[in-house]
């Protein structure tokens with residue numbers, strides 16, 4: 219993907235940006251296809267064979283095999299997550315705000331995290347591609363709040379009318395501590411922001427919380 223990007227690196231005018239974005243999207247789709255048709259399909263096949271075997275052993279399978287089975291299940295879960303990330307679901311007809319309301323309901327219902335949404339202007343001020351990037355970034359930021367912050371409140375502010383537009387996702391959790399995580403969420407958010415000519419900033423204070431800022435193109 220970085221090769222695709224490198225190849226198309228050109229002055230940051232709208233056309234060049236669009237060409238880079240299209241090339242990156244095609245490459246992501248190709249990787250998603252390969253992951254899906256190769257690893258995911260074979261893993262799912264192996265897991266279902268294992269299930270048949272374990273049922274045959276009436277819940278008394280060999281412990282080593284059981285461990286292998288668990289590793290494979292975990293692997294499949296990770297591959298599926300990677301696929302979701304590579305091919306994010308398009309925004310539904312309810313729009314960005316509609317989708318976010320749904321995610322907010324889910325976070326409250328399943329995890330007890332209250333998500334407050336506020337916005338100015340309308341999402342129609344953004345291009346379809348910009349809206350997709352906003353949806354992806356907010357989704358990943360909310361996932362991080364749920365997985366890492368320990369916060370029971372999260373605020374999503376969307377200033378569509380601002381120039382550049384500004385999206386903020388903040389929590390009141392533990393803050394980002396520690397060094398390298400090996401995760402790809404923040405890296406992906408940064409790349410997506412850069413892909414629309416915008417930028418991502420993260421401000422975090424230990425025990426006070428974290429805010430992710432997504433600025434639109436200047």
Ligand SMILES: Nc1ncnc2c1ncn2[C@@H]1O[C@H](COP(=O)(O)OP(=O)(O)OP(=O)(O)O)[C@@H](O)[C@H]1O
Pocket residue numbers: 362363365366367368389391392393394395396399400401402403404405428
């Ligand atoms: N809202 C947050 N509150 C506390 N810590 C956070 C928050 N967001 C991110 N972090 C920390 O920053 C690290 C990097 O986040 P990132 O999204 O890049 O990776 P990840 O969530 O660990 O893995 P991935 O997103 O690839 O599944 C996390 O592992 C976590 O330690």
Ligand SMILES: [Mg+2]
Pocket residue numbers: 358361362401402403404
């Ligand atoms: Mg993450």
